[in-house]
Amino acid sequence: MADEYFLLVCDDVPHDVVLTDPGTRTLDVVHVIRRLTGLSLWHSKVLAVQVPAVILAGVPQEDAESAVTALRDAGAQAEARQQPEPDLLKP
Template sequence: MEDPEFSVLLTEVGTTRLDVIQAVRAISGLSLWRSKLLLETTPVVVVEDTWFEAADKVAKRLEAAGAHAVLLCGWCNRRIPSVAVGVDPGPCESPYWPAENCRASSPPTKQTRG
């Protein structure tokens, strides 16, 4: 079965605005000016339709810069925090896939190397 695509939603800029602007610029390839304009429309989608691991990496980069970001499941639009805890407990509302197959229901856990 095919995995859903995820988007990264920037929910809050935080206090380190310049760091977040630079992170958005590096992630999106936008100019400094356009990155600043993008932040003024928060909440805003920074990255659309990518696989879970890439979206999670982008969200963590934004969080490291001081922003708050969540992942949006492409199947059911549930929000997943960049830290894989507190997943929205609501059922997957996708009309196409069973809830047990939705990655928003069970995001991958970190694997430790031994």
Template sequence: MTLYATLVCDNVDHDLVLHDVGPSPMEVAKAFRSMSGLGLWWAKQAVTAAPPVRLLEEIDERDARRFAGILCAAGAWATAEPVVLAGRG
């Protein structure tokens, strides 16, 4: 028997998802480096992985939207997506 529950809360965590790095991957890597604290090589490896890439997981919605805006300003297509809890059965 599978049980499903709906969790209702005010502050749902979000993931920062990079869908496309855009025309300037180095600028996106520099932007991600500034928000994550990673070295430039690691940041470039993260943003050039096969999309979509979850760059940051389970962070505050405000931070996720702000970081997505920073990446979009660098030329990428990034979104802040709510964390979905999968039913276990």
């Protein structure tokens, strides 16, 4: 039996929110990470100090942009990166 693969085309490509620099207000950034992810304070601090760190993965563009804005308002440097499309056609 042959395997069949289907490529779904969506209008909204998933994005990752990447923290590149926590800045000088690390505690504020930790609280924003905690609010965005639901992680504990300790895990949020670990993400904040080990940069670059993926804070959110596979979220819609609107959510990624609002998360980046929240992180930047807290003094961090963050960016929304589009996830690469899987190449299912190569063996």
